[in-house]
Amino acid sequence: MPIAKNPILRYRIINACLSNKHKRYWTALELIEKLRSYDYDVKKRTLERDLELMRYDERLGYYAPIAYDNNKKAYYYTDPDFSIQSLLLSPEDLETLGNTSAMLQKFKGLGFVNAFQEIVDKLTRLIEHMRIPQRNDIIAFEDNGYNKGRDHFDDILRLISGCTVASIRYQKFNRQETDEHIFHPYFLKEYCQRWYVLGYSETRRNTITLALDRIISVTDTTLPFLKDKELSPEKYFQHTLGVTIGQGPxxxxxxxxxxxxxxxxxxxxxxxxxxxxxxxxxxxxxxxxxxxxxxxxxxxxxxxxxxxxxxxxxxxxxxxxxxxxxxxxxx
The missing domain is CATH 3.30.70 (Alpha-Beta Plaits)
Incomplete structure (x- = not known):
């Protein structure tokens, strides 16, 4: 999209004017001249439409507190501390996310990115969609709704990051009884929209994989953490489809x-x-x-x-x- 046609950039220029602490009030002519200084040759009608969208458009979500002072014949923010730049996912936020996504895309082929490549690709598409607020609801990402495993994701990630041993109550789908694992978690893996954690179980005396949606409870312990420096997702699942390590050759x-x-x-x-x-x-x-x-x-x-x-x-x-x-x- 050519820069002169991009309304988001016009909104940012208008916002920069109205949020200026040294000059709160701006006439329509002053705003138009400011826009023209950035090669936006806009008419008064375009400016008025931009101000209206910044106030009320749900897709933009700015809800800018723009008012008009009849005495000064000028526009201003009723809240002097307001700025669209401070809102969640402002255009600058999107630019930052876009740069981060582009950087990750450059590392395709490396192991640490491959594990999350689908997420990176989805993030890239989402950012491009969000950069076009006037075209809403044109991308539908796959969402299967509730997934019980998500309830434990943050806890497991915290345990891995902190090298913390946990006591995990676990119940397989085909059993009524529960197992208790003193578990040393190493890394998470996703397969078919379900999350799994690989780690060492003192109960089994072996490295095993637990499905997060079959975990009943997670309790921290103060036991010393057993590190496995030789273990990595790439090597462990190198010849495995999914998460179950087969017993054969x-x-x-x-x-x-x-x-x-x-x-x-x-x-x-x-x-x-x-x-x-x-x-x-x-x-x-x-x-x-x-x-x-x-x-x-x-x-x-x-x-x-x-x-x-x-x-x-x-x-x-x-x-x-x-x-x-x-x-x-x-x-």
Missing amino acids: LEDIHLHFSPVMAPYIKTQYLHGTQHILSEDKTGLTISLQLIVNPELMQELLRYCPHVTILKPTSLKEKYIALLQEGLKNGK
Whole structure:
């Protein structure tokens, strides 16, 4: 958008005038001349419309306390301390967020950004949308409403940041009983809009993953924190789809997708280890280096009937068994 056409910049110039502590009152001619000094050749009607929008427009949300003094023939803020710059997400805030987002985008490919790349991309799109206040409600971000795991997110993040051991009461979905974990949390991971925390459980004497939406309670302890300097999200989940660490060996998996599904698989990889082996009129063949786990099986079922498992045979047998079980349940 050319600078002379951007109304947000006009609002900022008007605001700078009316919030000036040394000159509170501004005539229409003075405001127009100030705008023209910034290459805004506006008419009085445009100025009056800008002032009206700054006062009442819900999309802008300024609700600027602009009044007109009949004696001075000038506009002023009834609240001398008011400024749109002090409001939440002012244009300058958006500019700062935009610069931060652009900086993060430059680091694509680095591990610490990859973990949050989807969030960074969403933030970038949201900032661009918010920079166009006259076009409202044209972007709908995915929102599944309430997610129980969010209730514990801040607590878990605080524990990780403070290297604090917690006592966590935990209940699996398929059990009535609860488990008590003396837990040393290391890092958080999101998968399918659910959050998980990886850490060392003194109860299990092993590194495990807990789903935040299955946590009943979190209580701080004063126990010494056990650090694992060798553990990192990139290494731990390097050959895992989702969050469940499988018990089997690392497999060289070959999958063939139909021509209908091929474009989707090419433009959004199933996993970071995905490699395209071949593509022709019959479809797309890819390879994955993964340990077989429940999330992988769920993903393969999701692509039925457009996926064929070429290898390993053991994975193909598990897949067929699940399909047969599903047919039984459907009868």
